[in-house]
Structures are given as C-alpha cells and as structure tokens.
Amino acid sequence: MPELPEVETVVRDLRPMIVGRRIVRVKAGQKQLRGGQSNSRARAFHERTIRALDRRGKWIIVELDRGAALIHLGMTGQLTAGPPDRPVEPHTHVMFDLHDGGQLRFRDIRRFGSVTPFVEMAELHRYLDARLGPEPFAIKPAEFRQSLLATKRVLKAALLDQTVIAGVGNIYADESLFVARLSPHCRGCDLKPVEIERLRKAIVTVLRFAINRRGSSIRNYVGGSGLNGEYQREFRVYGRTGDPCPRCRSPITHCRLAGRSTHYCRKCQ
DNA sequence: CTGTAATCCTGCGAGC
C-alpha cells in the first residue's frame, strides 16, 4: 500500500501529535507481525519518550529517548493517533497510550507490516542502509545515471528496487515512467543520459505532487490523523487500463512486469 | 546478474 508519499504524509500528520510524548502503556495483540509477535516487543517501548519521527524510503523511524521503533506499513498498514476512546477497528495490533491522553495505534489487515525495536540508533541505520539507496529528493543526477546505466534490468524492475532509489513503489513507478515518456520495458543500460535525467525529474515531480495531495487512498491507506489521500484522482496510467492516454488518446495498456501489474501507453512511452 | 515465482496475510470484486 503505502509508498513514499503515503509514508511521508503519515509522518507529517503524526509529528505534532506524538513527538515529545511519553509512552505510558503498550497494549499488543497476539497475532504475529512480520519479524515476530507484537506483544513480545511491546515492553521495549514502555516509559520511553518519543523524541522524533522520521521517514526513510517507506520506513517510519520513531526515535525514542533510548533506541527507536522501526515501522513498515507493508501493504495495508495504518499508523494513526487520536483519542483513546475512538472505536478499535479489527486488525489493530499495537496501541501506545501517551502521557498527554493521546493514543497511537498500529493496524494492519494483511500483516505484511512490522514494528521492530532497536536499542541502538547506529544499528537501526546499518539495517536501513543495507536495504535502501538514496532518497529520490536527494539522489544526485550522476548517481542515478550510473546506477541505471549499470543494469540490464527493465526500468520497472529497477525503480521498484529500493537499493536503486528508496521509496518508489508500483503506483509511482508507473506514473513516473509515464511523465518521463519512457517504456517500463526499456532496459536501464539502453537509456540515453538525457532520458535518465528526465526520469529522475519525473520521479521528483510525481512524488512531490502526490505528497501535496496526501498520497493515494485506493484501499486501506489513511494518513496519521485518519484523513484520506487524494492523489488517486490524478492517476494518469495506474489502474486506467483501456482509458485514453492523457497525452495521445490511445488506450492505456496493462501487462505484468517485474511480477507487478504495470500500466503504460504503448504509443508515447 | 536477471527474471520468475512463491511466501507471508486478509478482503474484495468479478464471474459463474
């Protein structure tokens, strides 16, 4: 579900609601999340104060006065804060009571997400750095160019690889390729430098616009305050199979690429 | 190195 714009929205929403608060109680369910059972990890957060909230790729870093919680929303994860008396929806796995009366909740229908405690921030950053390449807003044009020219993989596969560029998922890969007028089937090593730079800029443009729309709510996604995203209204190709291409009016094609459903215009990409 | 498929889960819509 959540890609970079959705995770960024969650973090921005939650920051004023939870940073500076002390966790006074943790309630966790019995269900297994990715990487272990939630209740066995809950005690690591008891009586810790939330110092900062950050995003890296699609990961959420809840920095504590000692250590941190690393959260991934998987496909259906929701991290929300609000009053403790709001109804507890099914598949709510962890609830953090905060000292000011607020409550942070982690809910995840499919349980592909994770909540992992780290005692040392250095260890957490080692863990992330092993899995993630540069952030889309920070990657240098030369770095992105070298990375793509070095691979024979198709663009769709390269963009989904988090070590190439962090935070792009299936939706924003398709949308960025459309804006860059590049075929998802094209191999990285076959691109011209100007095309790679066009792609980098397209990714930045698409992600920024999506963040401004609070991400895309197509199934379960909600922001940290429970508010939906609106970018799904702006999709140019994703989920628009058969619709006229916004640029040339020929129908949008659908295929399976890199194991994922892929949408693009045959004529102008 | 690349591509493909399976795995972890639940819910929903399509089609019969």
Add this chain to the structure above:
DNA sequence: TGCTCGCAGGATTACA
C-alpha cells in the same frame, strides 16, 4: 444468493 478465483500499494527468498 453464494461460491471460487484472482488480484491487491511490499519485501525477501529460492531457484532456473
């Protein structure tokens, strides 16, 4: 109406 099937925003692993 009720059933089965395939598919869904992700990450990791195994294998050809």
